[in-house]
Amino acid sequence: MSRSVLQPAWDYLRQNHESTLRSPLFPVLLSVSTYLLLILFYTMLDLLAPTWPIIRRYQIHPDHTVTWSSIGNTLALTTYNHLLYIFPAAVGQWLWRPPVPLPSEAPSLAAFLLGIVGCTVIFDFQYYLWHLLHHRVSWLYSTFHAIHHQYRQPFSLVTEYLSGWELFSVGFWTTVDPVLLQCHCLTGWAFMIFNVWVSTEDHCGYDFPWAMHRLVPFGLWGGVLRHDIHHLHPGTNFAPFFTHWDCLYYLFLLHSFCCYFFTQSHERFLTNSTE
Numbered sequence: 001m002s003r004s005v006l007q008p009a010w011d012y013l014r015q016n017h018e019s020t021l022r023s024p025l026f027p028v029l030l031s032v033s034t035y036l037l038l039i040l041f042y043t044m045l046d047l048l049a050p051t052w053p054i055i056r057r058y059q060i061h062p063d064h065t066v067t068w069s070s071i072g073n074t075l076a077l078t079t080y081n082h083l084l085y086i087f088p089a090a091v092g093q094w095l096w097r098p099p100v101p102l103p104s105e106a107p108s109l110a111a112f113l114l115g116i117v118g119c120t121v122i123f124d125f126q127y128y129l130w131h132l133l134h135h136r137v138s139w140l141y142s143t144f145h146a147i148h149h150q151y152r153q154p155f156s157l158v159t160e161y162l163s164g165w166e167l168f169s170v171g172f173w174t175t176v177d178p179v180l181l182q183c184h185c186l187t188g189w190a191f192m193i194f195n196v197w198v199s200t201e202d203h204c205g206y207d208f209p210w211a212m213h214r215l216v217p218f219g220l221w222g223g224v225l226r227h228d229i230h231h232l233h234p235g236t237n238f239a240p241f242f243t244h245w246d247c248l249y250y251l252f253l254l255h256s257f258c259c260y261f262f263t264q265s266h267e268r269f270l271t272n273s274t275e
């Protein structure tokens with residue numbers, strides 16, 4: 001069997017960081033530290049943007065300034081959520097989950113990339129259903145999702161400006177999806193980093209040349225522009241990443257409207273012809 005191109009990197013990680021990688025706390029630390037690095041990067045851009053035109057030109061809403069009060073408000077809820085939900089969940093995992101076994105073989109590059117794509121497609125569908133339901137049922141919206149829509153022009157810290165239930169749902173799917181697809185643990189961790197990256201990009205407020213919707217062909221990826229529209233018009237664009245579920249939903253709405261219109265016209269025609 002040919003050796004995976006990821007094998008040297010995997011061997012290095014196993015030989016030098018085995019106890020860290022095997023710790024049940026590691027996935028939590030990985031996603032929290034990735035998120036902190038990203039919000040630090042984007043928040044610095046937000047603070048520099050008013051005086052640096054080179055940054056402002058990539059902003060989706062160049063007339064909108066991210067204020068210290070918005071930063072403080074979103075940071076306060078993020079800290080609260082981490083202390084109340086993430087930290088206890090991490091300690092629970094640490095106490096009750098046995099150390100993760102590390103396979104000696106690295107995944108092949110194809111399995112690694114397909115695993116990340118597969119997990120992203122499944123996560124996109126799960127969140128799409130959750131999101132649509134929480135917009136359609138007013139009690140669910142006001143109780144769990146309305147807080148995320150407090151900001152009509154999102155910035156990176158809005159990514160985790162969420163209710164505890166939404167944070168739990170997102171964290172649960174991110175953890176479970178690699179297990180469902182029986183991914184290698186390296187693939188699972190890479191998916192976690194990728195998921196935090198694209199979720200933060202959805203809310204960052206910048207349309208950079210390296211944005212995912214510019215890299216993925218055929219308009220398959222909605223990304224930051226579509227999610228920005230969702231915050232402006234909450235009845236549109238429910239999928240977090242891909243575009244296919246929203247396109248199917250709009251086709252379904254169009255079909256329902258056409259059926260209704262033709263039924264009404266037909267009934268009017270029959271009524272007129274019998275008079």
Ligand SMILES: [Zn+2]
Nearest residue numbers: 148203227231
């Ligand atoms: Zn959002």
Ligand SMILES: [Zn+2]
Nearest residue numbers: 131135145234
């Ligand atoms: Zn929403």
